[in-house]
Amino acid sequence: MSILITGGAGYIGSHTCVELLNDGREIIIADNFSNSKPKVLETIKELTGRSFRFYEADICDKSALERIFSENEITEVIHFAGYKAVAESVKFPLKYYHNNVCGSLVLLEVMNAFNCKNLVFSSSATVYGMPENVPVSEDSSLFTLNPYGQTKLMIENICRDLCDSDGDWSVTLLRYFNPVGAHESGRLGEDPNGIPNNLMPIILQAAKGKIPELNVFGNDYSTPDGTCIRDYIHVVDLAKGHIAALSAMKKGAEVYNLGTGKGYSVLEIIEAFKRTNSVELPYKIAPRRPGDAARCWSLPSKAERELGWKAELGIERMCADSWRFAELKMSDADS
Ligand code: NAD
Numbered sequence: 001m002s003i004l005i006t007g008g009a010g011y012i013g014s015h016t017c018v019e020l021l022n023d024g025r026e027i028i029i030a031d032n033f034s035n036s037k038p039k040v041l042e043t044i045k046e047l048t049g050r051s052f053r054f055y056e057a058d059i060c061d062k063s064a065l066e067r068i069f070s071e072n073e074i075t076e077v078i079h080f081a082g083y084k085a086v087a088e089s090v091k092f093p094l095k096y097y098h099n100n101v102c103g104s105l106v107l108l109e110v111m112n113a114f115n116c117k118n119l120v121f122s123s124s125a126t127v128y129g130m131p132e133n134v135p136v137s138e139d140s141s142l143f144t145l146n147p148y149g150q151t152k153l154m155i156e157n158i159c160r161d162l163c164d165s166d167g168d169w170s171v172t173l174l175r176y177f178n179p180v181g182a183h184e185s186g187r188l189g190e191d192p193n194g195i196p197n198n199l200m201p202i203i204l205q206a207a208k209g210k211i212p213e214l215n216v217f218g219n220d221y222s223t224p225d226g227t228c229i230r231d232y233i234h235v236v237d238l239a240k241g242h243i244a245a246l247s248a249m250k251k252g253a254e255v256y257n258l259g260t261g262k263g264y265s266v267l268e269i270i271e272a273f274k275r276t277n278s279v280e281l282p283y284k285i286a287p288r289r290p291g292d293a294a295r296c297w298s299l300p301s302k303a304e305r306e307l308g309w310k311a312e313l314g315i316e317r318m319c320a321d322s323w324r325f326a327e328l329k330m331s332d333a334d335s
């Protein structure tokens, strides 16, 4: 009996695989390396001292998924595989709808056919759009601002319809806030193919001198220091949330915020990063980035109450672990 991890070579998936293996679970990873590298699989094995099956497969490829299900006894699926770059989704919406929505549909069809009806899905705080009130709870109103967000909401709705139609399905929809940080060994972290879009990977590049400076997108928002506030969560805490979700699965569709419940502004993150790592971080104030919400942080109490899960690692660990990973990775790349 195994858990299939789609997108398990990616940032959040790889950390979740480590936690699952350390927890004694059997896993199988399927990934097409569109945004990750094969080396991650070896690192997961070395960090855990455990082995697992891997399939280089695209979730849009039905016959590849059928092969995985026919060769293994899969009882649950954690579904990370998808594209996640907001700006790219605006430029190439069909690419995003195809990979994220069609890929998820194919996965659900194959799961149904093999009578595997337990799913944990990576949703996102993006489904809250520009929240009017913070913190956002699971029943805050939903609104999407871009094709990426649409794909997450569409998949959530598909899962809800499926659970309504067939009482044997259990689907846990996890809405992640802003994952940052890395494994404490410094050997796993966020290592996208191509140019990063999110704040922490760009901070790392600026601190390393790979780019001249960080652009702070807007300092005229209605927040105490004028910069946007987000709920940054350590990726290892997030990974542990998946184990809690698997353990608490019940019939029907359930949704949980996975966040810390605490917001930090962009300037506060910059200061925390400099202080924690004793490094310089050049930045300048730049115009607002279209589509950014001024404030977004979670009410995480439902996950604590029903999953028995709570984020434990603070902002210093997020900054220190991110930096350790960057130093190791970038020194590898230089050598
Ligand atoms: P990631 O890009 O690092 O990982 C995704 C993995 O899925 C990659 O290894 C990629 O190669 C793989 N993949 C993509 N399309 C595939 C396909 N068709 N078939 C097989 N493999 C495929 O991203 P991540 O940060 O680890 O995010 C994981 C999930 O969490 C995504 O669904 C993402 O939308 C969601 N999420 C991420 C964030 C974030 O800020 N990182 C926030 C909220 C939600």
Ligand code: UFG
Residues within 6 Å of the ligand: 084, 086, 124, 125, 126, 127, 176, 177, 178, 179, 197, 198, 199, 200, 202, 214, 215, 216, 217, 218, 227, 228, 229, 230, 266, 289, 292
């Ligand atoms: N920011 C900068 N400069 C940069 C990059 C980001 O100032 O170079 C700011 C943004 O304006 C924002 C904050 O840093 O205020 C965080 O930006 P990110 O791009 O890291 O994160 P977002 O909150 O915009 O979005 C991320 C993911 C989404 C996901 C959302 C909630 O990219 O996919 O978190 O989970 F939906």
